[in-house]
Amino acid sequence: MANPFEKINQEQTPAMDDLSVLSSSYVPENFPHREQQIDSMVKSLSSIMRHGRASNLLLYGKSGTGKTSISRYVTQLLQEAGKGSIKVVYINCQITDSTYSILVYLVNSLSERDEERIPPMGWTLDRVYSELITRIGQMKKYIVVVLDEIDKLIEKNGGDSLYVILKASDDGKEANLSIIGITNYTSFADNLDARVRSRLNQESIIFQPYNATQLRDILKDRMGGIVSHTVVEDSALNLCAAIGAREHGDARKAIDLLRISMEIAIREGKSRVGEAEVYKARDKFETDVIKESIMALPLHSKIILLSVVLSQKFANRPAYTGEVYENYKRICEEISVQNLGFRRISEILSDLDDIGLIVSVTKSMGRGGRTRFIRVPDHIDSIEQHILEDEQLSTFKGVKLTKQEKLSGLEDESHQDIDDIFNSQRSD
DNA sequence: ACTCCACAGGAAAATTGGGGTA
DNA sequence: TACCCCAATTTTCCTGTGGAGT
Numbered sequence: 216m217a218n219p220f221e222k223i224n225q226e227q228t229p230a231m232d233d234l235s236v237l238s239s240s241y242v243p244e245n246f247p248h249r250e251q252q253i254d255s256m257v258k259s260l261s262s263i264m265r266h267g268r269a270s271n272l273l274l275y276g277k278s279g280t281g282k283t284s285i286s287r288y289v290t291q292l293l294q295e296a297g298k299g300s301i302k303v304v305y306i307n308c309q310i311t312d313s314t315y316s317i318l319v320y321l322v323n324s325l326s327e328r329d330e331e332r333i334p335p336m337g338w339t340l341d342r343v344y345s346e347l348i349t350r351i352g353q354m355k356k357y358i359v360v361v362l363d364e365i366d367k368l369i370e371k372n373g374g375d376s377l378y379v380i381l382k383a384s385d386d387g388k389e390a391n392l393s394i395i396g397i398t399n400y401t402s403f404a405d406n407l408d409a410r411v412r413s414r415l416n417q418e419s420i421i422f423q424p425y426n427a428t429q430l431r432d433i434l435k436d437r438m439g440g441i442v443s444h445t446v447v448e449d450s451a452l453n454l455c456a457a458i459g460a461r462e463h464g465d466a467r468k469a470i471d472l473l474r475i476s477m478e479i480a481i482r483e484g485k486s487r488v489g490e491a492e493v494y495k496a497r498d499k500f501e502t503d504v505i506k507e508s509i510m511a512l513p514l515h516s517k518i519i520l521l522s523v524v525l526s527q528k529f530a531n532r533p534a535y536t537g538e539v540y541e542n543y544k545r546i547c548e549e550i551s552v553q554n555l556g557f558r559r560i561s562e563i564l565s566d567l568d569d570i571g572l573i574v575s576v577t578k579s580m581g582r583g584g585r586t587r588f589i590r591v592p593d594h595i596d597s598i599e600q601h602i603l604e605d606e607q608l609s610t611f612k613g614v615k616l617t618k619q620e621k622l623s624g625l626e627d628e629s630h631q632d633i634d635d636i637f638n639s640q641r642s643d
Numbered sequence: 644a645c646t647c648c649a650c651a652g653g654a655a656a657a658t659t660g661g662g663g664t665a
Numbered sequence: 666t667a668c669c670c671c672a673a674t675t676t677t678c679c680t681g682t683g684g685a686g687t
Binding site: 334336338535536537557558561562565577579580581582583584585586587 | 646647648649650651652660661662663
Binding site: 579 | 671675676678683685
């Protein structure tokens with residue numbers, strides 16, 4: 216029996232396409248329209264090579280403006296030039312987002328051997344901290360810590376983490392550590408504690424959004440590295456650039472679109488990528504983003520989202536918190552899961568709103584009370600599908616739903632004005 | 644002006660669970 | 666094994682609030 220994977224492999228071989236240059240993890244060699252930023256970074260970091268201490272750097276710019284790629288690129292060059300005397304530690308603060316986890320991560324990055332690694336939990340913060348100081352002292356290298364999405368740290372615990380890390384850079388015996396912070400928000404430094412700000416914000420570099428022309432240059436540059444039999448029409452390339460430019464000058468989006476368009480063309484056996492493929496790619500992109508964010512959700516968030524979907528469908532209007540909670544409890548009962556309290560549900564609904572999976576508006580109906588009206592903006596059915604793909608929800612067959620028939624002050628038919636509120640919200 | 648609904652959201656207590664230590 | 670420490674997650678308790686009804 217032929218291996219079905221082999222078959223797929225053979226089917227694709229004639230194309231001989233290698234699109235890895237367009238993948239999100241690829242760090243290119245050329246950064247069109249970013250010469251100035253690279254130059255500033257190199258200048259700032261070059262004092263390390265003269266055995267001095269580099270100033271801490273802050274990189275500002277919207278997503279997809281090259282901050283992460285360029286800092287990876289520059290620090291890699293630095294590491295090579297340092298010939299083993301420089302250690303670069305890259306931390307994504309969205310994932311590693313507490314003082315504790317960052318310190319543990321740092322300590323483990325400075326471990327040469329596995330047995331030196333410390334457990335991700337259990338130690339006291341003090342113990343991890345002094346361990347870090349010891350390691351910094353022992354390490355005869357200059358350490359550069361890149362904190363990507365550094366704003367997430369402030370969001371969570373108001374800058375304490377940053378203070379601790381900065382303190383570690385001073386407490387380390389030779390103080391041979393500097394920090395590169397990366398953030399999406401220009402106002403990031405304003406919210407900082409003064410003692411943290413002065414030390415962190417020693418030098419800042421701004422990454423302006425790319426415009427459509429610049430994005431086109433970037434795409435062309437990347438295309439140069441592609442071995443492909445697929446021809447990308449200029450109009451398609453321009454469209455990718457234009458969509459990226461509309462999204463606050465997002466190069467990542469433009470590149471992703473180009474890659475997906477090419478993948479679509481290849482799969483459909485076409486030799487040219489035109490505007491139609493780009494539009495298809497944009498749709499796929501959107502649904503993929505939704506799917507991924509749903510799959511990453513914890514169980515109870517999924518159940519709540521399911522409850523929102525079902526409540527909304529059942530009542531044929533946006534659902535409100537009380538209803539969602541009632542139906543959520545029923546779903547939990549159905550699948551034999553202990554339900555969470557009301558307060559927590561309220562919080563999870565806010566989270567879902569932040570992610571963008573639901574849209575909610577708080578509205579007061581006078582005596583009818585004040586509540587959030589919640590709606591799943593798009594693709595309701597596919598969202599429901601994705602939720603039900605969860606293993607723990609596989610036993611879910613459906614439940615008897617409830618809806619509040621008459622919310623005092625709100626007739627069932629008068630949800631028209633609520634729709635209006637949603638519509639005006641979305642145009643913000 | 645005052646009431647009162649049905650929540651929102653802050654603060655603090657309680658629970659959970661990994662990991663260390665005696 | 667029993668027990669302590671700690672961080673993270675949830676619950677409990679609470680005060681606050683927009684605006685229709687009175």
